Amino acid sequence: MKRNFRYFSMVLAIIIMVSSVSVSYGKKAKNEPQVKYVFYLIGDGMGINAVSGTEIYNRYTGNGPEQVNFLHFPVRTQVNTNSASTLVTGSAAAGTALATGLKTYTGAIGVDTDRNPVGNIAEWAKASGAGVGIATSVAINHATPAAFYAHVSNRDSYDPISRQLIHSDVVDFAAGAGFLTERNVGLDATFYEQEARGEGVKVFYGAESFGNVKTEYDRVLCLGGKDLKELPFAIDRKEGDTALKDFVTTGIDYLYGRYAEEGFFFMIEGGKIDYAGHNDDAASCFQEINDFAAALDVVLAFCDEHPGETLIVVTADHETGGLALGAGEYKMNPELLASQKMSENELTSKFRQTFMPPPPPQRRGQRYGQGMAPQQPQWTPPSWEEVKEFLKVNLGLWDTVPVDKRTEERFYETYQATFGAKEGESEVRSLYAVNTRLVSDAVLYLDSAAGYQWSHGAHTGSPVGLYVSGVRAAEFNSCSENTDIPLLIARIAGYDIKH
Numbered sequence: 001m002k003r004n005f006r007y008f009s010m011v012l013a014i015i016i017m018v019s020s021v022s023v024s025y026g027k028k029a030k031n032e033p034q035v036k037y038v039f040y041l042i043g044d045g046m047g048i049n050a051v052s053g054t055e056i057y058n059r060y061t062g063n064g065p066e067q068v069n070f071l072h073f074p075v076r077t078q079v080n081t082n083s084a085s086t087l088v089t090g091s092a093a094a095g096t097a098l099a100t101g102l103k104t105y106t107g108a109i110g111v112d113t114d115r116n117p118v119g120n121i122a123e124w125a126k127a128s129g130a131g132v133g134i135a136t137s138v139a140i141n142h143a144t145p146a147a148f149y150a151h152v153s154n155r156d157s158y159d160p161i162s163r164q165l166i167h168s169d170v171v172d173f174a175a176g177a178g179f180l181t182e183r184n185v186g187l188d189a190t191f192y193e194q195e196a197r198g199e200g201v202k203v204f205y206g207a208e209s210f211g212n213v214k215t216e217y218d219r220v221l222c223l224g225g226k227d228l229k230e231l232p233f234a235i236d237r238k239e240g241d242t243a244l245k246d247f248v249t250t251g252i253d254y255l256y257g258r259y260a261e262e263g264f265f266f267m268i269e270g271g272k273i274d275y276a277g278h279n280d281d282a283a284s285c286f287q288e289i290n291d292f293a294a295a296l297d298v299v300l301a302f303c304d305e306h307p308g309e310t311l312i313v314v315t316a317d318h319e320t321g322g323l324a325l326g327a328g329e330y331k332m333n334p335e336l337l338a339s340q341k342m343s344e345n346e347l348t349s350k351f352r353q354t355f356m357p358p359p360p361p362q363r364r365g366q367r368y369g370q371g372m373a374p375q376q377p378q379w380t381p382p383s384w385e386e387v388k389e390f391l392k393v394n395l396g397l398w399d400t401v402p403v404d405k406r407t408e409e410r411f412y413e414t415y416q417a418t419f420g421a422k423e424g425e426s427e428v429r430s431l432y433a434v435n436t437r438l439v440s441d442a443v444l445y446l447d448s449a450a451g452y453q454w455s456h457g458a459h460t461g462s463p464v465g466l467y468v469s470g471v472r473a474a475e476f477n478s479c480s481e482n483t484d485i486p487l488l489i490a491r492i493a494g495y496d497i498k499h
Helices: 002-025 048-061 091-100 121-127 158-166 189-198 207-212 244-259 272-278 282-305 334-339 344-355 384-395 405-418 437-450 473-478 484-493
Strands: 037-043 075-079 131-136 173-176 202-205 220-223 264-270 310-316 323-325 427-429 434-436 452-454 464-470
Touching: 037 091, 037 282, 037 484, 048 282, 048 323, 048 334, 048 464, 075 473, 091 121, 091 484, 121 131, 121 264, 121 484, 131 244, 158 189, 173 244, 189 202, 189 220, 202 207, 207 244, 220 244, 244 264, 244 282, 264 282, 272 282, 282 310, 282 334, 282 437, 310 484, 334 437, 344 384, 344 434, 344 437, 384 405, 384 437, 405 437, 427 437, 434 437, 437 452, 464 473, 473 484
Parallel strands: 037 264, 037 310, 131 173, 131 264, 173 220, 202 220
Antiparallel strands: 075 464, 310 464, 323 452, 427 434
16 A cells, blocks of 8 residues: 555656646746747847947947946846857857757758758747747848748858748748849849749838838838848948838837737847957947847837737857957056947948059940050059058047057058058958958057957857846746757747747
């Protein structure tokens, strides 16, 4: 009898334990609030130091809010980012991990290590009846957004990625700067936009047109403007330029208007944080994070109206640039970065327009060099003093930013190489830009003088931050890998996980 009682007690204990697990992780758990609106924000290349560095930058320059909103969420932890093939991941593999909950090889989008398609959280949300939105500040077929709707073995397969978005029955609202294209395919962005219209997608260009987006439209594509592949850097933005928050505002209005009862899933990427990190451009990086946070402000306003139904998850796919806070012994002067008024890319463009020789003119229907060469004005290289004045006006060097004699000598050597070197010798190539070396070196020196030092212009294997607010946010303290995040979101939101 005692033996039977012990056996019965053990079985009962197991049943209670299993029931407890079901309550914690099952999709229909009782006595747990079920999230209805999911916001999944990804700062591409946004390392932990970059976020903290942004807050420091803002406080000392006044170029942003004193507090970066998500840095003060109730849940703040970190996750690992390695791919299945490398310790230092790329956006495709990391985006796939954040979308599917599975590690894959670097360069893969939406497929496993055997190149088999795997389900993602956007697909799970749609299968549950929720609306789905995807927004990014870079091309809509770039690696990170693509991980939420496409399945290709190589991230550079922009043609099939574009077509999978256009023919998707998952994504209701898509927004991005434009489309990247493959040279060997011979198609341009206009082709994909026209094909989208042929599939019944309503296409809109520029923030001024987004007020025409109607909830009765079955599918919507909002683009930053004609012939764009990325939005301007926030530090370079001009009046009338589209911003990430414009996409987010329009996306929320559309998704809530159409799926208020069913709920929705909205992935939002700050894609150009990564671009600035590849350039080792601190001021541009910090302004991109501020821009990302401004888009989050729109989300937070929605959350205030739906506090018991909204989950906000903020993270990064990887860290870019290896940013260190502090240069030399106890040295930081972040106020010096107030002198930089434009991105390294924009400054290079201005430098070239000001000082470099214009390209030789060509007659229509005639290659240069054939027949009589067109006459053009003689070009004279700028003096060193003119170049110094340019760097003074645009970066504060020799003005608010001290430049010692040894550093000036190095700048002068680069100046001589710039205006006497063979083509390409005075350039610095990063993943997304080719900048003039003198400009790049000057920006890097300014960053160092301000106390921000970059180890290199590529990805690192550092963990990234995970910041969570809203319904059942505390459960994300258990996450240690980037793959944990989408699986936990799906369980909390009640999506069926299907790989």
